[in-house]
Amino acid sequence: MYFDWITWSIWLIGLIIMIVWIYVPIKEFRKLLQDRKQMDQSDS
């Protein structure tokens, strides 16, 4: 079976970008949420 390195390389780059952009923003969102909770607690 023929394996198209060019197409699958482009696809793989896209997949890696997608995984990174799921993982990192979730991590950063959690940090922002934590900061906000701390801010709310110190306000009250």
Added chain:
Amino acid sequence: MAVIDIIIVVAFLVITFLVGSFFYKWVGDPDDFYVAGRKLTPFILAAVITATNVNLYSFVGQAGIAYQHGISILWQTWTGNMALVFSGLFIIPIMRRLRIRTVPEFLEKRYNRKVRLLVGFLWVFRLAFWLGVVLYTAVVAAQAITGIESYVFWIFAFAVVAIIYTMLGGMWSVAFTDVMQFVFMLGGALVVLPLSMAAVGWMPGLIEKLPEFSLTLVRETGTYNWKFILAIFLLGIEWASVDQGLLQRAFGAESTRTVAKGMVLAGIVTTPFALLWNLPGLAASVLYPGLENPDQAIPMLLSKMVPPVILGFVVCGLISSQLSTISGNLNGVATLFTNDIYENLKKRKATNKEVLFIARLMTFLVGLFMIFFAFFIPMMGGAVEAYLTIIGIMDMPLFIVGIFYGLLWKKATSAGAILGYLSGALAGVIGKFVYMFDFNLTTFISAGVALLVLPIVSYFTKSESEVKLNSVWKAKTTSEEEEKAGQIYNIIPKSNRGKLSLTVYLSGVLIFIGGVISGSSGWPFASLVAVVGMVIYFAGGYLKAVND
């Protein structure tokens, strides 16, 4: 489209709405609403910028051009990405240091309040017009892809959801829904690429079945030839330096260096991403040759090749691309009106509560205007052409006045800026509507007139105060915020690593331009050299953003 796909799309819209609305509680003051409290990190910023730049035009319009004219249209996205890197490294850090929210606000800092009000007022209309065009093209494309002809359903899908969550959570909602939408967009494109390439016999099949010019990146002749690449690169720099929808997100960055990193990342990420929608466009030209309307290429490919359920997710990706553009620009107009016009015209200082109310009201009203306008575009005809004309007439003089002279020439005066901007725009109007010049020439004329008039008027009028000029000129080197944090981003590098990065970056520029120009003679390696230059450019840009 099957019932299951419609359920997936509706579920996606509900989730988007809930995610967007979640951030209502996060908006405590106008800065939260306008620029997400200036807390966006590099990855979030990059996703947000990419999601705003990639819309249905990319998936349908640009892929349609690839279908008709070949792969050279890729340069529209690639040079735009290069412009993002340029602007992120050299222009936006200055504006971020000034802690502004809009481009007109920068104009007040550099010139005076009159310049700010004039440009702010004109730009509210410019962005509202753009929103109408975006909504209309989204509805038309969605109708073609899904077969659901209901105009009202699609207006609901695209507009109402975006209006409500943008109104509630401002830039916080825009940012996090953008991240989610970016992932969906990418996911959709990852499905379509292998399906379409497999159908044409992968890359060898594509090369064999397409004429040679279709796969030439830098072409000697044709509409999208080497001259187009240079022209669109220059226009990209203008766009990346003054576009409110884009800049407002960048102003949300947590620091000056984050702006540079985020914009460089956004530019680099979208570069391979662009292949994900242009290659299917090429594949469609092999699979469905001779379509009368090339914009039908991708909708046809999706409806014929993507199985149910997966189609639902791909359509969510396409809707995502448009929702992010709409929400970002809605937020942009609300910010422009509230920040540059309302707060300036009021005699007393408005309270935070009042400003937030007006910003939300404006989001709602502009949203209604967008819906109203979208209904009328079919009767107007040529809306996209009209939009391109507006870019040429309104954006280019702003770049000359605000960025070119505003940042480089201290003697540029407020009167020069106003007359330079108005005469440039007027010359563009005359060129377009009296002499019927095309988009390229109109842009050139409006820029040229602004370029000439501003220095002449400035020569006869009084310069701005030294205090005002110094605050802008100081922002070219540092800010109190950076000094306090001990993290200074040097636009002109001081360390050896920074200087080396800049050298790599500039080498990339030269190699890229050399490659493009050598395409004029049909040199077979021109495309390769231009791409190598672009890669070096990105590498140098990234190194410069993280070093020094």
